[in-house]
Amino acid sequence: MAGPTTFQSGNNSSSHDEESGRRQYNPYQDLNIPYRTLYDLPTSPEFLFEEESRAQRRSWGENLTYYTGLGYLGGSVAGASVGFRRATIAAEPRDSFKIRTNRILNSCGQDGRRFGNRMGVIGLLFAGMESGMVELRGTDDWINTVVAGLGTGTAFRAAGGVRSAAVAGALGGLMAAGAVAGRQVMKRYVPI
CATH class of the missing domain: 1.10.287 (Helix Hairpins)
Structure with a gap:
């Protein structure tokens, strides 16, 4: 049987643990895993090329994707809320729950799609024109x-x-x- 000094380690135990002859169990103690380098990630962005790190703005492709996606998402949410309001106002008292739900879903989908497409096109046009102006003028x-x-x-x-x-x-x-x-x-x- 092992004595109390067998499990003691000077680095990992507190003064109370040393007095009682016990230590905290660390399952990763004997493994040589660089877990600190895996989980302590850098906070600054990493770039593949040096030129990318010097640029202080998104590229034209990132700009295009960002504004188009943001416009479509915002337009879809706004359109769905308008469709929900329109469907709840148009509901009749004798409609069943299934009919009301179907009316709300159809209206939200129709208006959300319409508004989302319009706002996505506006975002696409804006991103293209802004990137074109940056290229044309040479400044942002x-x-x-x-x-x-x-x-x-x-x-x-x-x-x-x-x-x-x-x-x-x-x-x-x-x-x-x-x-x-x-x-x-x-x-x-x-x-x-």
Whole structure:
């Protein structure tokens, strides 16, 4: 039978454990696994090429994917909520639970798909125009975002006529300027 000093280790035991002759069991003690290097991950992004680490913005492909996906997701959620509201207002008192549920699901799906597709196209146009402006001007600043907003509104409503395109372009430019101003305010006053 092993004595109390057999299980003692100077590094892992506390003073109470040493007095009682016991130590904490560590199942990884004898294994030479570099678990600290596996789980202590770096907090900064890692890049494959040196040029990527110097760039302070997303590439055009990442920008395109981000804005299109964000627009589609936001539009789908907004459209589904509009469809839900419309279906609940149109419900009749004598409808069964199955009919109401079917009406709500159909309306949410139809409006969500319609709004999501529109917002996805707007995100696609905005990302393409913003990346094009960055390439054209050679700098990334707020002017590119505002001009991309103007161009996106104009291009999206161009089929509706000159007046409709001009109003949509002005609205798009104002929204982009508001987003830039909001981002600057968030950077300044909200600690992240």
